[in-house]
Amino acid sequence: MSLMEEIIRKGLALGIPLTAHVDLTYRCNERCEHCYLDHDDKGEMSFEEISRLLGELADAGVFFLTLSGGEPMLRRDFFDIVARARALLFNVKVKTNAVLVRTAEAQRLRALGVEQMQVSVYSHRPEVHDAVTKLPGSLHRTIEGIRALRAAGLKVAVANVMMRSNLADRQGVAAMARELGATYSADPTVTPMMDGDRSVLNLRIPGSELSGLFQDKELVGDPEAFCAPPPPVGNGERNALPCSAGHSSCYISPYGDVFPCVQFPLPSGNVRKQKFLEIWHHSPQLQEVRSIRTGDLPVCSSCAHLGTCTRCPGLAWTEGNMRGPSSADCEKSFYRTGIPSANMLARGLVTFPNGTAEAALAAFPAPAHRRVSLVQIAPLPQAVA
């Protein structure tokens, strides 16, 4: 067990929220086509309120603090907030588009001891990136920002949300990140709007494209291991926590609303009305989230993927049931391994054009993309929460 795993295990045992994600604003200088936020300011917390919140988070034991938005650097008091967070000895990561970062800002962030800057990049081509952000010139400004951050000695992680519109550019973004001295990660997850609008999900990569993605060594490491059939499910998997949301991590909006995770918009309290620790310990919503083990999930507990699925309880909640399947993750599991999920089978979405399910599954140890070709699935309907 690594030291990080040991710390997480200990935090869980002690009921400590080791990780908090705080959005400082929903305002943004970009208008990304896939963004789940309403960018109007509905009454952001003041510096005094955020300062008090940070103190409460420190007292609660939060160690890893992500400051994000919207574009957090749009706040005039952004550096005061970072300074306050660092004075409280948080490990601070900032998520930004870096459009507002130049040498002075980068050096200030470095001097404050920010551990990492995560910068969103959608393409190495301006016509693609700027079409996603709807801000002309944004790629150029973002790259200049990354260069300034790197020159100041900050670690930069380029985060690439992959969608239909930019899927072909992932290798170009990865190469650009290398050239800039940044790490690179890619994620095909597009989440519904916070208000429940699911129209943005049309931007998701079609499931059928995922198979090719999961063969990309740069993204998954060893494709053969990544796409291997899941091992048999045992009691360890059935007693596992669905994810860290609400257990050792939480999300707080610019308006003080507390949620289990930024992808799990289940209102669980508001720090303007209650102390953070009261919400963390006593919120009925968080207690319900914490009561669930993977073995309790009515459909997923019978799924072959139970132990290896990336099932997001937040996405499941937005589909109508936090104990239900997360259809996007069902698709990922299927296109990764070629093995249909219990949810797909239960919905009758799976057909086997060349024979029975047994014949398809007997194709092991054929490569995953070969197994996928033995099964046809209909698109998974995703109910509106």
Added chain:
Amino acid sequence: MNHIYIARSSAVAARPLGDEMVIMSALDSTLFTLSDVAAVLWQAADGRTPLDEIVRQRVCTAYSVDAETALRDAEEFVRALAEHGILLVASQPIPSPSPTQDGTAASAAGDRR
């Protein structure tokens, strides 16, 4: 006697976790956990109090260990943390970071390592 002064670097994150202290360097993302004795030294690293005095007042009074052994172990410990930029070590008192918390003063102190 030559004194050793220790101060917490401004480029670290730290938080108590149960009976330990979790520390991460922002410089190289190295993660540490400090035992309760080590955490006592960390907490007392104010840049003004000599290490031998910290050991005598905070360690020897709380743990059954002789001062000579405790000081030797403490010196080894603080030098190891200094190598990772977690602690600043100097033969003179180390000024506190500036009230603006912008890291400038701490960086200057860091040159003393």
